[in-house]
Amino acid sequence: MNMNQVRVRFAPSPTGYLHVGGARTALFNYLYAKQNQGVFVLRIEDTDLVRSTDASTQAILDAMKYLGLDWDEGPEKGGDYGPYFQSQRLELYQQYADKLLASGRAYQCFCTPEELDQIRQEAVEQKRDPKYDGRCRNLTEAQRQELIRQGRKPVVRFKADYDGTTLVDDLIRGKVTFDNNQLDDFVIIKSDGMPTYNFAVVIDDALMAITHVIRGEDHLSNTPKQIQIYEALGFSVPQFAHIPMILGPDRTRLSKRHGATSVGQFQEEGYLAEAMVNYLALLGWSFDDSQTLFSKNELIEKFTLAKVSKNPAVFDLAKLQWMNGVYIRELSLDELYEQTLPLFQGWGFVPTEVSSELVGKVRSVLKILQERIKVLSELREVSYYFFQDELHYDEKAVRKVLGKEGAVEILSTLLPELLSVTDYTQENLEPIFRKAQEQHQRKLADIIQPVRVAVTGTNVSPGIYDVLAILGRARTCQRIKDTLALIKSRQEGSLGV
């Protein structure tokens, strides 16, 4: 194996869905790996027995696939450095903990959670740092046996080195030094036998030959602890790159409180993977002063850790939406159709078996709506009137347009013309409206808007001739009749319109 080969990893814990912050971390790792012909490892950190679920693991894998962040080693893929679930690597952690125990760099601690709480409380009261006081460091063999006999389940603590400083040489932040006296003897194996995060990452990253640890800045402060473990075990320390956090609009760490943060949710709402990837890449990274649109290949080519920003970035939904709109517009009609057909079927707009006539209709609808949507799921409300009989009138539009003087007359003169025009096509429809315009001596808009409201229920839609042509003569005329009746009934009810 090439010893210089870049190996990076994304190591989510399956305690929820993949959120955008995690996805961005995964993306940066992926880009870095691809750019360097390296290996992208996916490892599941499921050592928290109570919070980890298989459903979460699956959701994360699905989200990764949707984004196209294909991993080279990991779940469903295997690899030479497995297993890739921490829960299946327990012997490994135990083995290395034993090593530390044997070399005197770790010890068993029998303190109960209550005792630890007390230690912390006292420390705070006395204005000392709330650190573990190391009281179990020098237990005698006899004392340990006694405690075990009492049924106490020990944890294993790392015997930290309190002297000097630990340097984290970060690819993004430069050299960061920590005073070792900030450390305490942290737990590496819990009483249930599971490793803690700070221990498991080190063992796994070392054993999996990870060369670059690219992860969120929230891990920067933990890095000194990890470095001490690397050194105590004689492992070589990988390169670190801590990328900035993603914040919500209120500048606190992005969370569910801020709305949609799960990648799966964005997928459901109709965000294209290309747009998500592009947007996420720009959250904390930039190329130059002008380019904002990047294909994935372009990102692989141009991404550099050196250009990753140091400051946290606020997640801007508006920009994501704009970008998604750009990518939707770039789709060919075939691609758009392929992406959206399942949605139309899910909404019950078209049946599972689509006739060729219906295919044509859907494509026509997509063609006129493509440049008007930012998210695929918007299609539902802006296209239902092409597929369903029942119309939902927007009250404001009805008042504003149909309540206008002359609306009834205009619709009434148009109706017979529409009923009798020979070919119900866009080209033949336009003259009818022009004619009516002259007849009534009104602006074209005054002729068109009542029709628009009558057939779509709203005063906003694609070009009216396109809409009518797709809708067809029968539906158009029926809706105009219905609308006329509606206006009449309202007038009789003396409610005005």
Place this chain on the structure above:
RNA sequence: GCUCCCAUCGUCUAGGGGUCUAGGACACCGCCCUCUCACGGCGGAGACAGGGGUUCGAAUCCCCUUGGGAGUACCA
């Protein structure tokens, strides 16, 4: 509390001593296109957190203040 990180338009950012009367993108505003909306085009408003240094010269280097973020668990 302690430790660490960070600090350019509302947001993402370009900028790494002079070319900055600070550039781009989203959002916002106006105009054009126009049957409404959208797309597109054109234009506008909008920032170097504050204070000290260093220097002939600072958005760029150093220090302090302030502000924000993170860590400090038998969570990851």
